[in-house]
Amino acid sequence: MGIFPEIPVAEWITAATEGIQEGLKPIFTFIREDFGDFIEVFAEDWLMNVPIWLFIVVIAVLAFFASGKKFGLVAFTVIGLWFVANQGLWEELMNTFTLVIFASLISVIIGVPFGIWMAKSKPVENILTPVLDFMQTMPAFVYLIPAVAFFGIGMVPGVFASVIFATPPTVRFTNLGIRQVSGELIEASDAFGTTGTQKLFKVQLPMAKKTIMAGINQTVMLALSMVVIASMIGAKGLGQTVITALQRAQVGPGFVAGFGIVILAIIIDRFTQNLNTQRGDNP
Amino acid sequence: MPVIDVKDLSKIFGKNAKKATKYLDEGMSKEEILKKTGNTVGVNRATFSVEAGEIFVIMGLSGSGKSTLVRLVNRLIEPTEGSVTIDGEDLSQMDKKALREVRRRKLSMVFQRFALFPHRTIVENAEFGLEVQNIDKDERRKKASESLEMVGLGDYMNQFPGQLSGGMQQRVGLARALANDPEVLLMDEAFSALDPLIRKEMQDELIALQQKMKKTILFITHDLDEALRIGDRIALMKDGKIVQIGTPEEILINPANDYVERFVEDVDRSKVLTAEHIMKRPETVDIEKHGPRTALERMRKEGLSSIYVTDADRNLKGYVTADDVAEAAGKEEKTLKNILRTEVVQVSRETTMHEIFDVIHDAKVPVAVVDNEKLEGIIVRGAVIAALSGSEVNLNGDIS
Structure with a gap:
C-alpha cells in the first residue's frame, strides 16, 4: 500500500448508515409500518377493489379530456389496459402504479421547494448541484442497500429508493424555470412593490410552470424506471414478474410484463404532458 | 417643493465601488476609472429635480446610463452614493418594507419591452399593482377596468397579452402603471419598441392623458425627437453624466457644449421651433x-x-x-x-x-x-x- 494506508471509506459509510438507522429508528419504524400499511391499503383495498371495467372507463374519460377531446390517447388507454388485464397482470399493474404514484408525489413534494430554494440562493445552488449529480449518476442499485437497512423489504424501501433516484429532475427544472423568468418581469414585479412571497406565487411559479411540469414528467418516468430495480427488494408489481421471469429464463412472461410497464409509462407520460399547458399560451 | 429630488446620485458597478467614487470626486473620466479599478461608472453624480405635473425627459444614447438612472430612482438598483427624495421622503435611507410601500403607492413604472405577465389576462395585468396591495377583488377590478378604459382597451379585458399588438400591449403597461393612481410615473423607453407611427400615436396619447392626470412623469428615451415632443424639460446624459438640463427650446437654441450641439444638429427643427x-x-x-x-x-x-x-x-x-x-x-x-x-x-x-x-x-x-x-x-x-x-x-x- 506504500505511503498511504487504505482509507476506510466503506467502513465510514457503513458506520454512518448504522448510526442513522439507530438514531432515527422511531421515524423509520413509523414510516415502515404506518406508511407501509397505507400503501398496502391504497393498492389492495382501494385500487384492486375497483372493477377493472370501471377503472378503464374512468381512465379513458380522463384521457379524453386530458388530450383535448381527441380519441388517440383514449383508444390507446382502453386497449393497453385491457391487454394487461387479459394477460392476468392487473394486480401487478395496480401495485406498480401505486409505487410510481407515491414515489412521484413524494419526489415532487420534496423537489419543488428545494428547486425554489436553489433558485433564490446562489450558494444553495452551488451546494445542491453536485448533490443532484451524485444522486442521478450513482447506480440506482446502490440505493437499495440503505433502503433495506432503514425500511426492511417491501414497497416502502422501493418508494424510498425511487424517490432518491427520481427527485433530481424536479429540483433542477424548478430551479431552471424560476431562473428563466425574464429579468424585466422580475423588475416589473419588484417595481410594483411585491414581497418575496408574492413575487414567487404571482410571477415566478406561474411563469415557470411549464418547465416545472416538464421536470415532473421526467421524475415520473424515472420513478417508473425504478420499478424493476425496486422489485429486487420485494416491491410488488410488474417488476417482480420481470425478475421472476429472468431468474427462470422465461422469455415470454418476461416480455409480457415488460409490455405492461411500457403501456403504463406511455399512459402516464401522455397524461402529464397533456396537462402541461399554460394560461396565455397562443394556441 | 419638487416631487422627485435627486442629489449627487451615483452608481458604480463592480467590486470596491466606494473606492472608485473617490476617483469620481477627483474628476476622472469613465474610461480612466475603468482602466484603473475595473469598475464601470453607470451614473455619475446626477442632480435634478422634477416638479409636480411635469414631464421630465432623460435623454441619452445607449450606454449613457439613463436606464440605470431611472432604476436608481425607484431603487431597483441600489445607488452607490447620493440621495433620491420622493415627496420629501429619502428613498435611499428606507428599509425594505418602507421602500415597498413607496413603490406600491407612489411610483409606477412602464417598461421598454412592456413586461406584461403572459399568464395573466389584460385586466389581471392591469390590477397587478392593486392585487399586491391586497385590495379586494371587486374594487381592484373596478379600478383596473377604468384604467383600461382610459387607454382605450376596455374591450380587451379578458384577452391575454400574447393576443395583442405591441402598441396595445404598451397601453396595458400604461394602464397597469396608472391603476394604482401613483404620483410618479417612471417610463423607461416606453415607446422605443413600437414602430414609428404607433410611437407617435402613443406620444400624442400620453400628452393628452397628461392634460387630465397631471402626473409627475420621468420619461427615458434615446430618441431626441421624442424628447422634444413630450418633454417639459429635458436632461441630456452622456457617459453617466447629465450634460444639460433645459426646456426643448433652450437645448436646441443654446446647446451647453459641443456634444449637445452635435446631438441636436440633425433634429427636425421644424417640429420644435414655434x-x-x-x-x-x-x-x-x-x-x-x-x-x-x-x-x-x-x-x-x-x-x-x-x-x-x-x-x-x-x-x-x-x-x-x-x-x-x-x-x-x-x-x-x-x-x-x-x-x-x-x-x-x-x-x-x-x-x-x-x-x-x-x-x-x-x-x-x-x-x-x-x-x-x-x-x-x-x-x-x-x-x-x-x-x-x-x-x-x-x-x-x-x-x-
Whole structure:
C-alpha cells in the first residue's frame, strides 16, 4: 500500500448508515409500518377493489379530456389496459402504479421547494448541484442497500429508493424555470412593490410552470424506471414478474410484463404532458 | 417643493465601488476609472429635480446610463452614493418594507419591452399593482377596468397579452402603471419598441392623458425627437453624466457644449421651433388714427409692400397693400377702412414651423401671429428658412 494506508471509506459509510438507522429508528419504524400499511391499503383495498371495467372507463374519460377531446390517447388507454388485464397482470399493474404514484408525489413534494430554494440562493445552488449529480449518476442499485437497512423489504424501501433516484429532475427544472423568468418581469414585479412571497406565487411559479411540469414528467418516468430495480427488494408489481421471469429464463412472461410497464409509462407520460399547458399560451 | 429630488446620485458597478467614487470626486473620466479599478461608472453624480405635473425627459444614447438612472430612482438598483427624495421622503435611507410601500403607492413604472405577465389576462395585468396591495377583488377590478378604459382597451379585458399588438400591449403597461393612481410615473423607453407611427400615436396619447392626470412623469428615451415632443424639460446624459438640463427650446437654441450641439444638429427643427421663435415685431398702423398717408410713409421707411392694421388695443383688423394705399392717398381718402383686406393667414404663438410651412407658401403677406385676437408678431419667409438651416435664432426673432 506504500505511503498511504487504505482509507476506510466503506467502513465510514457503513458506520454512518448504522448510526442513522439507530438514531432515527422511531421515524423509520413509523414510516415502515404506518406508511407501509397505507400503501398496502391504497393498492389492495382501494385500487384492486375497483372493477377493472370501471377503472378503464374512468381512465379513458380522463384521457379524453386530458388530450383535448381527441380519441388517440383514449383508444390507446382502453386497449393497453385491457391487454394487461387479459394477460392476468392487473394486480401487478395496480401495485406498480401505486409505487410510481407515491414515489412521484413524494419526489415532487420534496423537489419543488428545494428547486425554489436553489433558485433564490446562489450558494444553495452551488451546494445542491453536485448533490443532484451524485444522486442521478450513482447506480440506482446502490440505493437499495440503505433502503433495506432503514425500511426492511417491501414497497416502502422501493418508494424510498425511487424517490432518491427520481427527485433530481424536479429540483433542477424548478430551479431552471424560476431562473428563466425574464429579468424585466422580475423588475416589473419588484417595481410594483411585491414581497418575496408574492413575487414567487404571482410571477415566478406561474411563469415557470411549464418547465416545472416538464421536470415532473421526467421524475415520473424515472420513478417508473425504478420499478424493476425496486422489485429486487420485494416491491410488488410488474417488476417482480420481470425478475421472476429472468431468474427462470422465461422469455415470454418476461416480455409480457415488460409490455405492461411500457403501456403504463406511455399512459402516464401522455397524461402529464397533456396537462402541461399554460394560461396565455397562443394556441 | 419638487416631487422627485435627486442629489449627487451615483452608481458604480463592480467590486470596491466606494473606492472608485473617490476617483469620481477627483474628476476622472469613465474610461480612466475603468482602466484603473475595473469598475464601470453607470451614473455619475446626477442632480435634478422634477416638479409636480411635469414631464421630465432623460435623454441619452445607449450606454449613457439613463436606464440605470431611472432604476436608481425607484431603487431597483441600489445607488452607490447620493440621495433620491420622493415627496420629501429619502428613498435611499428606507428599509425594505418602507421602500415597498413607496413603490406600491407612489411610483409606477412602464417598461421598454412592456413586461406584461403572459399568464395573466389584460385586466389581471392591469390590477397587478392593486392585487399586491391586497385590495379586494371587486374594487381592484373596478379600478383596473377604468384604467383600461382610459387607454382605450376596455374591450380587451379578458384577452391575454400574447393576443395583442405591441402598441396595445404598451397601453396595458400604461394602464397597469396608472391603476394604482401613483404620483410618479417612471417610463423607461416606453415607446422605443413600437414602430414609428404607433410611437407617435402613443406620444400624442400620453400628452393628452397628461392634460387630465397631471402626473409627475420621468420619461427615458434615446430618441431626441421624442424628447422634444413630450418633454417639459429635458436632461441630456452622456457617459453617466447629465450634460444639460433645459426646456426643448433652450437645448436646441443654446446647446451647453459641443456634444449637445452635435446631438441636436440633425433634429427636425421644424417640429420644435414655434412661431414665437421666428416671429418679428410687426410694423402696424392704427385704423382709427392713421390714414393712407401715414401708412405709405411707414411702408416706405421700412421697405414693406404691405402693412398690418390694428386698433388701439393691438387687435388685428387686417392689412393693406402698398398699391391700394398709394391709390387711396391719391384720392385723398382719410381712412384705411375702404381698402382694408381681412383675409389674413393667422397662426398662434405655439404653432410649430412644420405647420407654418403649410400656410406660408401661398400667403401673399407675412403670416400674422395672433393671440387672443391681438397681433403679436409676423413671420416672413426668410425667417423660416434661416431657422431651419440652423442659423442662430434668438428669442426676439432677429436673424444673424
